[in-house]
Amino acid sequence: MPEQSRLLLGIDIGSSGVKAVLVDPDRGIVASSTYDVALYSDHPGWAEAEPAQWWSAVCALVPQLLQRSGATNANLAAVAVSGMVPAILVLDEDGEPLRRAIMQNDARATTEIRDVRAALGDVDLLSLTGSVLNQQSVAPTALWLSRHEPEVWGATCSVQGSYDWMARALGATAHVERNWALESGLYGFDGLVLTQVLAATPVEWPTLLDVVVPGTVVGEVSLVAARATGLRAGTPIVVGGADHVLSAYGAGLRQRGDCLVKLGGSGDLLAVSDDVFLDARLYLDSHPVPGTWLPNGCMATSGSLLRWEQALFGGATLADLDAEAELSTPGALLTLPFFLGEKSPLHDPDLRGVMLGMHLGTSRGDIHRSLLEGIAYGFRSIVDVFDEGGLELASPRVTNGGSKSRLWRQILADVLERELTSLLHHPGASFGAAVIAGVGVGVISDWSFVDNFLETGETISPNPSNVALYDERYLQYHDLYEKTTPLSHLLARSPQ
Numbered sequence: 001m002p003e004q005s006r007l008l009l010g011i012d013i014g015s016s017g018v019k020a021v022l023v024d025p026d027r028g029i030v031a032s033s034t035y036d037v038a039l040y041s042d043h044p045g046w047a048e049a050e051p052a053q054w055w056s057a058v059c060a061l062v063p064q065l066l067q068r069s070g071a072t073n074a075n076l077a078a079v080a081v082s083g084m085v086p087a088i089l090v091l092d093e094d095g096e097p098l099r100r101a102i103m104q105n106d107a108r109a110t111t112e113i114r115d116v117r118a119a120l121g122d123v124d125l126l127s128l129t130g131s132v133l134n135q136q137s138v139a140p141t142a143l144w145l146s147r148h149e150p151e152v153w154g155a156t157c158s159v160q161g162s163y164d165w166m167a168r169a170l171g172a173t174a175h176v177e178r179n180w181a182l183e184s185g186l187y188g189f190d191g192l193v194l195t196q197v198l199a200a201t202p203v204e205w206p207t208l209l210d211v212v213v214p215g216t217v218v219g220e221v222s223l224v225a226a227r228a229t230g231l232r233a234g235t236p237i238v239v240g241g242a243d244h245v246l247s248a249y250g251a252g253l254r255q256r257g258d259c260l261v262k263l264g265g266s267g268d269l270l271a272v273s274d275d276v277f278l279d280a281r282l283y284l285d286s287h288p289v290p291g292t293w294l295p296n297g298c299m300a301t302s303g304s305l306l307r308w309e310q311a312l313f314g315g316a317t318l319a320d321l322d323a324e325a326e327l328s329t330p331g332a333l334l335t336l337p338f339f340l341g342e343k344s345p346l347h348d349p350d351l352r353g354v355m356l357g358m359h360l361g362t363s364r365g366d367i368h369r370s371l372l373e374g375i376a377y378g379f380r381s382i383v384d385v386f387d388e389g390g391l392e393l394a395s396p397r398v399t400n401g402g403s404k405s406r407l408w409r410q411i412l413a414d415v416l417e418r419e420l421t422s423l424l425h426h427p428g429a430s431f432g433a434a435v436i437a438g439v440g441v442g443v444i445s446d447w448s449f450v451d452n453f454l455e456t457g458e459t460i461s462p463n464p465s466n467v468a469l470y471d472e473r474y475l476q477y478h479d480l481y482e483k484t485t486p487l488s489h490l491l492a493r494s495p496q
Contacts (some may be wrong), residue, residue, distance in 0.1 A: 005074065005075055005076060005077040006024060006025060006026075006075065006077055006443060007022050007023065007024055007030070007069070007071055007075045007076050007077060008022070008023045008024075008025070008076070008077055008078055008079075008080075008434040008435070008437045008438045008443065008444075009021075009022055009023075009062070009065070009076055009078070009079040009080075009231075009434060009437065010023065010079075010080055010081075010082070010240070010429075010430040010431055010432065010433030010434025010435070010436075010437060011058060011061075011079065011080070011081045011082065011163075011166065011240075011430060011433060012081075012082045012083065012243055012246075012428060012429040012430035012433060013054050013081065013082070013083035013084065013087075013162045013163055013166060013243075014037075014083075014084065014243065014264070014265070014429075015039050015047075015049070015084060015103065015264070015265040015266075015304070016036065016037065016039060016265060016307075017034045017035055017036045017037055017057075018034065018035045018037060018054055018057035018058065018061065019032065019033070019034045019035075019427065019428065019429075019430045020032065020033055020034075020058070020061040020062070020065055020430055021065070021427050021430045021431055021434055022065045022066075022069050022071065022434070023431065023434035023435065023438070025438060025443055025444055025449070028452070028453040029427060029431065029453070030068075030069045030071075031064075031065040031066075031068040031069040032065070032427055032430070033061050033064045033065055033068070034061075035056075035057035035060055035061055037049060037050070037053040037054065037057060038050065038053065039103070039265075039304075040100060043108070045106070045107035045108050045110075045340060045341065045349065045492075046106055046107075046108050047102070047103040047104075047105050047106040047107075047340065048100040048101060048102055048103060048106065049087070049100060049101045049103055049162075050100050050101075051089060051097045051100070051101055051162075051165065052097075054162065054166060055166075055169060055228075058166065058170075058229055059228050059229050059230075062229045062230045062231055063230045066230065073226075073230060073231055073232035073235070074232055076231065076232060076235050077235075077236070077437070077438065077441055077443050078217075078235065078236040078237070078238050078437040078438065078440060078441040078443070079170065079221070079231065079235055079236070079237055079238070079437055080167075080214075080237070080238040080239065080240035080433040080434065080436050080437035080440065081163040081164075081166045081167050081170075081240045081433060082163050082240040082241055082242065082243045082246045082247075082429035082430065082432065082433040083161060083162035083163030083166070083240075083242075083243055083429075084103060084104050084161075084162055084242075084243055085104055085136075085161060085179060085180050085183050085242040085243065085244070085245075085285075086104055086136055086138060086161050086180045086183045086184045087101050087102070087103050087104055087161050087162040088101060088102045088138055088141055088159060088161070088184075089101045089159065089160050089161070089162065089165045090145065090152060090153065090156040090158075090159055091156065091157060091158045091159070091160060091165070092155055092156075092157055093157045095158070095165070095168050095169070095174065097165070098152050098155055098156060099149065099152050101162060102141055104136045104183075104266075104298075105135075105136070105265075105266055105300045105301070105304075105340050105343070106135070106136075106141070107135050107300070107340055107341040107349035107350075108141075108144055109135070109140040109141050109143065109144040109349075110135075110341075110349050110350055110492070110493070111144075112139075112140035112141070112143040112144045112147075113133060113134070113135060113137070113140040113349065115140075115143065116133060116137075116139050116140050116143060116197075116200055116201055117133050119200035119201070119202075120133065120196065120197070120200045121200075123196045123197075123200070125185060125194075125197075126278055126279075126280050127278065128188045128189070128194060129182050129183075129185055129187070129188060129189070129194070129284075130182055130189070130276070130278060130283065130284025130285075130295075131182070131183060131185065131280075131282070131283045131284060132280045132347065133185060134185075134343065134347040135300075135341060135343060135347070135349040136183065136343065137184065137185035138159065138184040138185060138186050139185055139186065139197050139198075139200070139201040140201075142159075142201060142203050142205070143201050143202065143203055145203075146202075146203040146204075153203065153204075154204075156206050157206050157207075158174060158206055158207070158208075158209055159206065159208065159209075160174070160176060160180075160209065161176065161177065161180040161184075163177065163180075163240050163241070163242075163243075164176050164177055164180060164209075164239075167218060167219075167237050167239070167240070169225065170219075170221050170222070170225045170229070170231070170237055171219050171220055171221045171222035171224075171225050171237060172218040172219035172237040173218050173219050174209050175209050175210055175211070175212040175218055175239070176208075176209045176210070176211055176212070177211070177212060177213075177214060177239050177240070177241055177242070178191065178211055178212070178213050178214070178241075178286050179241055179242040179245055179285045179286055180242065181211045182284070182285065182286070183242070183283055183285070185197060186198075186208060187208075187211055191210075191211035193208050212239050213239065213286075214238075214239050214240060214241040214246075214288050214436050215238060215239065215288070215436050215439050215440040216238065216239045216440065217236050217237070217238055217239075217440055217441065218237055218238070218239055219236075219237045220233070220234045220235060220236055220237060221233055221234060221235040221237060236437075236440070236441050238436060238437040238439075238440030238441065239436075239440070240429075240432075240433040240436055240437070241288060241429075241432070241433070241436065242285060242429075243428070243429040244262060244268045244270060244285075244296060244298070244429070245270075245285050245286075245287065245288065245294055245429075245432075246288070246428075246429040246431075246432025246433055246436065247260070247262060247399065247400075247426075247428040247429040247432060248260045248262075248270045248272075248287075248294060248296075248432075249287065249288050249289070249432045249435075249450060250426065250427070250428060250429065250431040250432035250435065250450055251397050251399055251423055251426055251450075251454070252397070252450055252451055252454045253270065253271075253272050253287075253294075253397075254272065254287075254289060254292070254447065254448070254451075255272060256272055256273060256274045256391075257271065257272065257391065257392050257393055257394045258271065258272045258394055258397075259271045259272075259393040259394050259395070259396040259397070260396060260397050260398075260399065261379060261396045261397070261398045261399075261412065261420070262302075262398075262399055262400045263302055263303060263398065263399070263400045263401065263402025263403050263405075263408065264302060264303050264400040264401065264402070265301075265302065265303045265304040265307075266298055266299055266300060266301060266302050266303075266304065266343075267298070267299035267301070267302030267303075267375055267378060267379060268296060268297070268298050268299075269296060269297050269379055269382045269383065269396070270285075270294050270295075270296040271294070271295060271296070271386055271391055271393055272287065272292060272293070272294060273292070273293045273294070273295055273391055274291070274292060274293070275293065276293055277293060277295035277389060277391060279295070279385055279388075279389055280347075281297070281344055281345030281346075281347070281382075281385050282295050282296060282297050282344055282345065282382070282385055283295070283296050283297070283298060283344065284296075288432075288436060288447070289447045295386070295391070296344075297343075297344030297345055297379075297382030297385065298343050298344050299337070299342065299343060299344060299375065299378045299379070299382075300338070300339075300340040300341055300342050300343045300349075301337055301338075301339050301340050301375070302337075302375050302402060303400070303401055303402050304339075304340070305337055305339050305353075305371055305375065306318060306321075306371065306402070308339065309321070309367070309368065309371060313364060316364075318405060321364065321365070321368040322368070322405055322406075322407045322408075323365075324363065324364055324365030324368060325365040325366075325368040325369035325372065325407060326365070326407055327365055328363065328365040328366045328368075328369045329366075330369070330373070330411075330414075330466050330469055330470070331373065331469050331470065331472075331473045332357065332362075332366050332369070332370065333355055333356065333357040333358060333362070333366055333367065333369075333370035334355070334356045334357055334370065334373075334374070334473060334476055334477060334480055335353070335354065335355045335356075335370040335371055335373065335374030336351070336353060336354040336355075336374060336477070336480060336481055336484065337353060337371065337374040337375050337378055338351035338352055338353050338354070338488070339352070339353040341492075342378075344382055344385075345381050345382055345384075345385050346381075346481075348485070349492075350488060350489045350492035350493065351481075351485065351488045351489075351492075352488040352491055352492060354480060354484050354488075355367070355370060356480060357370075369407075369411075372405075372407065372408045372411050373411055373415065373470070373473070374477070376408075376411050376412045376414075376415035376416070376470075377415060377473070377474050377477040379412065379415070379416060380415050380416055380474055381478075383416055393418075395418055395419040395420065395421060395459075396416070396418060396420050396421075397420075397421050397422070397423050397456075398412070398420050398421065398422045398423065399422070399423050399426045399428065400426075400428065403422045403423070406458075406460070409422060409458075409460050410460055410463065413460045413461060413462045413463070414462050414463050414466040414467055414470050415470045415474065416462075417462050417467055418462070419459050419460065419461050419462070420459065420460050421456050421457070421458070421459040421460075422456070422457040422458055422460075423454065423455065423456060423457065424455040424456065424457040425455055426454075426455075431450075431453075432450070435449055435450060
């Protein structure tokens, strides 16, 4: 590594775009840029992405960052990649994708989930992996591929997540990162493949890749990748991690009870625990700081539901929708935000969205406000799980695109009955990836490094006049869920 190499490149592969940042250990972020990518939903419940778009994004972003920072590729000390978990890429013998990536909120394998669950019998996946079998588990998706795309599955030589595949494309040895491994349901806490899961899934499995922890150097940028991206051949590649984990770390979550609400395409609520926190309704991830854990809940939709709403209303801006919703009566409608089924805490891909209470006087603002409220009720149901488990949460920090909406933050504060503090200019997982790249090559020595670059915004307190109303609506939310679930299942399982 050249002596002047100090800059760290962090890449985050998201559902709507790829973001990359350059971090200087002394100055923080010196350049950042984003490249939009498409999310495909060709059938109800499907969510896919095109890996070639991710690669095009990296090839475009690296030269942009170098130009904006005034640096050259010789100044780069290391690169690490983050991404969605557990996005699934099935690859040929050369590591090339055989089809689009199947995203973590995809809900196609409902029949296969039931089949694998029945075959597992009394196997306690929760104690083995930190999560139960659910719609983002890889085994049911593999079974779906073997049934519906047998030629693709038959040609599959390896399975990886989005960020591990990108690292591989850059030149890393083939591997899977620890949290992808855990959330895939294929590996245990010890990093070993769960033979019970493989045996319960009637497919011909390829050889599953070795598990590697974040911060591990797994190779160098190849000559081929260097020519395509503008990176320097030989630049160390460090294992990054799951986007929600690195975003939480980058938001300063390091102490027990620290809490983050992520208003991205899906909705994440993460908390720090200093012991293994097991609950079948949640997921459990390993925090980058050794000996620390990140139990978390992930809702299938959050910002993605608002993008659907914008398209339905002819491309209306969120600012306009918020302004109209400000004039609407709180709790006028009641929404179940299960437009892609639901993950935490219900783990039911056959749920469907419901909006109750509409009449001919219902306005666009009423609908928008109810969507924001419905997502907030989903977050509260995750908070309830932490409360029941005895993990006391601090006042949450709020990040991602949805945190720009003051109305949404106020609704969340009212529904959760907690103060919420927004983080300004938080770059998310790309920053966390860059920091871990620095830790991996020794440029950064202390995990507290992220605390030096946090910029907090407004803290919003609950509005007492809305708290009681939302308490009532929250109980009705659960009642509506229980009453409509059988009908949702009938609709989900009927011919499309």
